[in-house]
Amino acid sequence: MAHHKLRTPLSEDDVRRLQLEDTVTIDGAIFGIRDATQIRMFDEGIAPPADLSGSVCLHTAPGVRKRPDGGYEKLSIGTTTSTRMNRFVPGLLETHGVRAIVGKGGLLEDSVEAMRRFGGAYLAIVGGAAALETMQIEEIEDVWWEDLMPECLWKFRVKDFGPLIVAIDAHGNNLYQRVRDQAAARIRDLLG
Amino acid sequence: MPTIYDVIENVGRELYLRALKDIPADVRAALRKGWERERQSGNRSAEQVMFTILENVRTADAQDTLVCQDTGLPVFLVDIGADLGINVAELEQRLRVACERATREYPLRSNTVHPLTRKHTGVNTGEGIPVIHLAFIPGSMSIHIRMAPKGSGSENMSFLKMLNPSEGIRGIRKFVLECILESGARPCPPVIVGVGLGGTSDTAMQLAKKASTFRGIGSRNPDPEIAQLEQWLLEKINQTGLGPQGLGGATTALAVHIEWAHTHISQNPVAVNIQCWRGERAEAIVHADGSVTYLDGAS
Ligand code: SF4
Numbered sequence: 037m038a039h040h041k042l043r044t045p046l047s048e049d050d051v052r053r054l055q056l057e058d059t060v061t062i063d064g065a066i067f068g069i070r071d072a073t074q075i076r077m078f079d080e081g082i083a084p085p086a087d088l089s090g091s092v093c094l095h096t097a098p099g100v101r102k103r104p105d106g107g108y109e110k111l112s113i114g115t116t117t118s119t120r121m122n123r124f125v126p127g128l129l130e131t132h133g134v135r136a137i138v139g140k141g142g143l144l145e146d147s148v149e150a151m152r153r154f155g156g157a158y159l160a161i162v163g164g165a166a167a168l169e170t171m172q173i174e175e176i177e178d179v180w181w182e183d184l185m186p187e188c189l190w191k192f193r194v195k196d197f198g199p200l201i202v203a204i205d206a207h208g209n210n211l212y213q214r215v216r217d218q219a220a221a222r223i224r225d226l227l228g
Numbered sequence: 229m230p231t232i233y234d235v236i237e238n239v240g241r242e243l244y245l246r247a248l249k250d251i252p253a254d255v256r257a258a259l260r261k262g263w264e265r266e267r268q269s270g271n272r273s274a275e276q277v278m279f280t281i282l283e284n285v286r287t288a289d290a291q292d293t294l295v296c297q298d299t300g301l302p303v304f305l306v307d308i309g310a311d312l313g314i315n316v317a318e319l320e321q322r323l324r325v326a327c328e329r330a331t332r333e334y335p336l337r338s339n340t341v342h343p344l345t346r347k348h349t350g351v352n353t354g355e356g357i358p359v360i361h362l363a364f365i366p367g368s369m370s371i372h373i374r375m376a377p378k379g380s381g382s383e384n385m386s387f388l389k390m391l392n393p394s395e396g397i398r399g400i401r402k403f404v405l406e407c408i409l410e411s412g413a414r415p416c417p418p419v420i421v422g423v424g425l426g427g428t429s430d431t432a433m434q435l436a437k438k439a440s441t442f443r444g445i446g447s448r449n450p451d452p453e454i455a456q457l458e459q460w461l462l463e464k465i466n467q468t469g470l471g472p473q474g475l476g477g478a479t480t481a482l483a484v485h486i487e488w489a490h491t492h493i494s495q496n497p498v499a500v501n502i503q504c505w506r507g508e509r510a511e512a513i514v515h516a517d518g519s520v521t522y523l524d525g526a527s
Contacts, residue, residue, distance in 0.1 A: 037272055057273050057475075099297055099337045112337070114297030117381055117414050140473065141381075141414045160475060162277055163381065163416040164296040164506050165284035171291070186337070199280065201273050201475055212413055215476040219468035223405045226464055227398075 045090025061198035068190030089133030114166030126150035142212035158204035240326025255507035274477025300377030309368035413474025427489035432499035
């Protein structure tokens, strides 16, 4: 189990090096996306107004307060369940060059396959740990599609964001699935 | 001079915020135990997850901020002294205003939407929200208010099955374990598992919610056979190895609580409701003279 300190944007090499259960912290910028953001990108086919290649995307809809100068102040930024947004992941990787997804709860088989093919990783954050996450986000740098509030496209500046745990790597391994299969087998044994 | 209803409104608002910011003492103790367990077992990622959770609770204390971003749907359990002559409609109205004030004044994220149009109400109240359960307590001269802003990642892991009576305890055990497997990483484990046995279908769900969300961690049901089943389930759930955040480890559940009611000769209802690691709840007693005692949320 190695620790990696990564700086955005990430290269394919950066993510191919990650092994299951390694830990990662991120410096630089990460994008915040949620259901509505991706419905606009994929179902309505509207190109995102920011360059996502090499980016890290976080599954979130932040709690914010608008400042008089038009910018946003962070109130509480946490992570939502990724599984619900699984269907958008292959497109994020293939079409937009996203390198890592940060979320909780994991992704399904087609996303694992996309990560293997295009070179991506799923980094698990501790769900519910919003107090810490909010501290690690230094500033809300930019926001697009404000009409979708709070499910806009957000850009956050981060420092030492993590520790995140590599739960799906770029080689077809899925920690959630491994743990689940083992749990299912144990339950079968228990019930005889 | 504030009326008892003014006091109830202020207490309701305060409990909503406290529950979101201040993790109850018994939940903290259980999280610390989980961290120690993972450390001893040498599972580094599980230890890391538990450590991050504890760090997060500390950060929320130090910064006086929300523990988790999900401000939930407000649920109240209110035990009313039967001889106080409380106007229940007024009490319910004040608890609703309490949630709206907490939402506007803090400000909290509002989660309440119409189930079909998904249109936001913007104030964390709406049709049927807050959820309020009332009970009347003979001989009591106070109002005991318990509040939980139930988060959605765990609430989405709610299950009901009308088992056959002939499936008995074996069927109950199997169903609960299957629910845990089905929930996996989604409700932010380590979780608190609430099980409701018996009653009609709606009673079973309500009992499960009471068990997951309003009981002190690790408290045992007074019925020894039920308590034994709680213990059995806790051991087995932790033996699944799902672990913190579903990433593997020995701490999948912090507790299993079961509440029960009698049921029909040809029914065997089992409900499961999950609470996440933050175990959010807060409680206070409003006395007849309008004074208030805040409890640490573990009764
Ligand atoms: S499941 Fe609970 S701890 Fe996790 S994000 Fe939802 S409310 Fe927060």
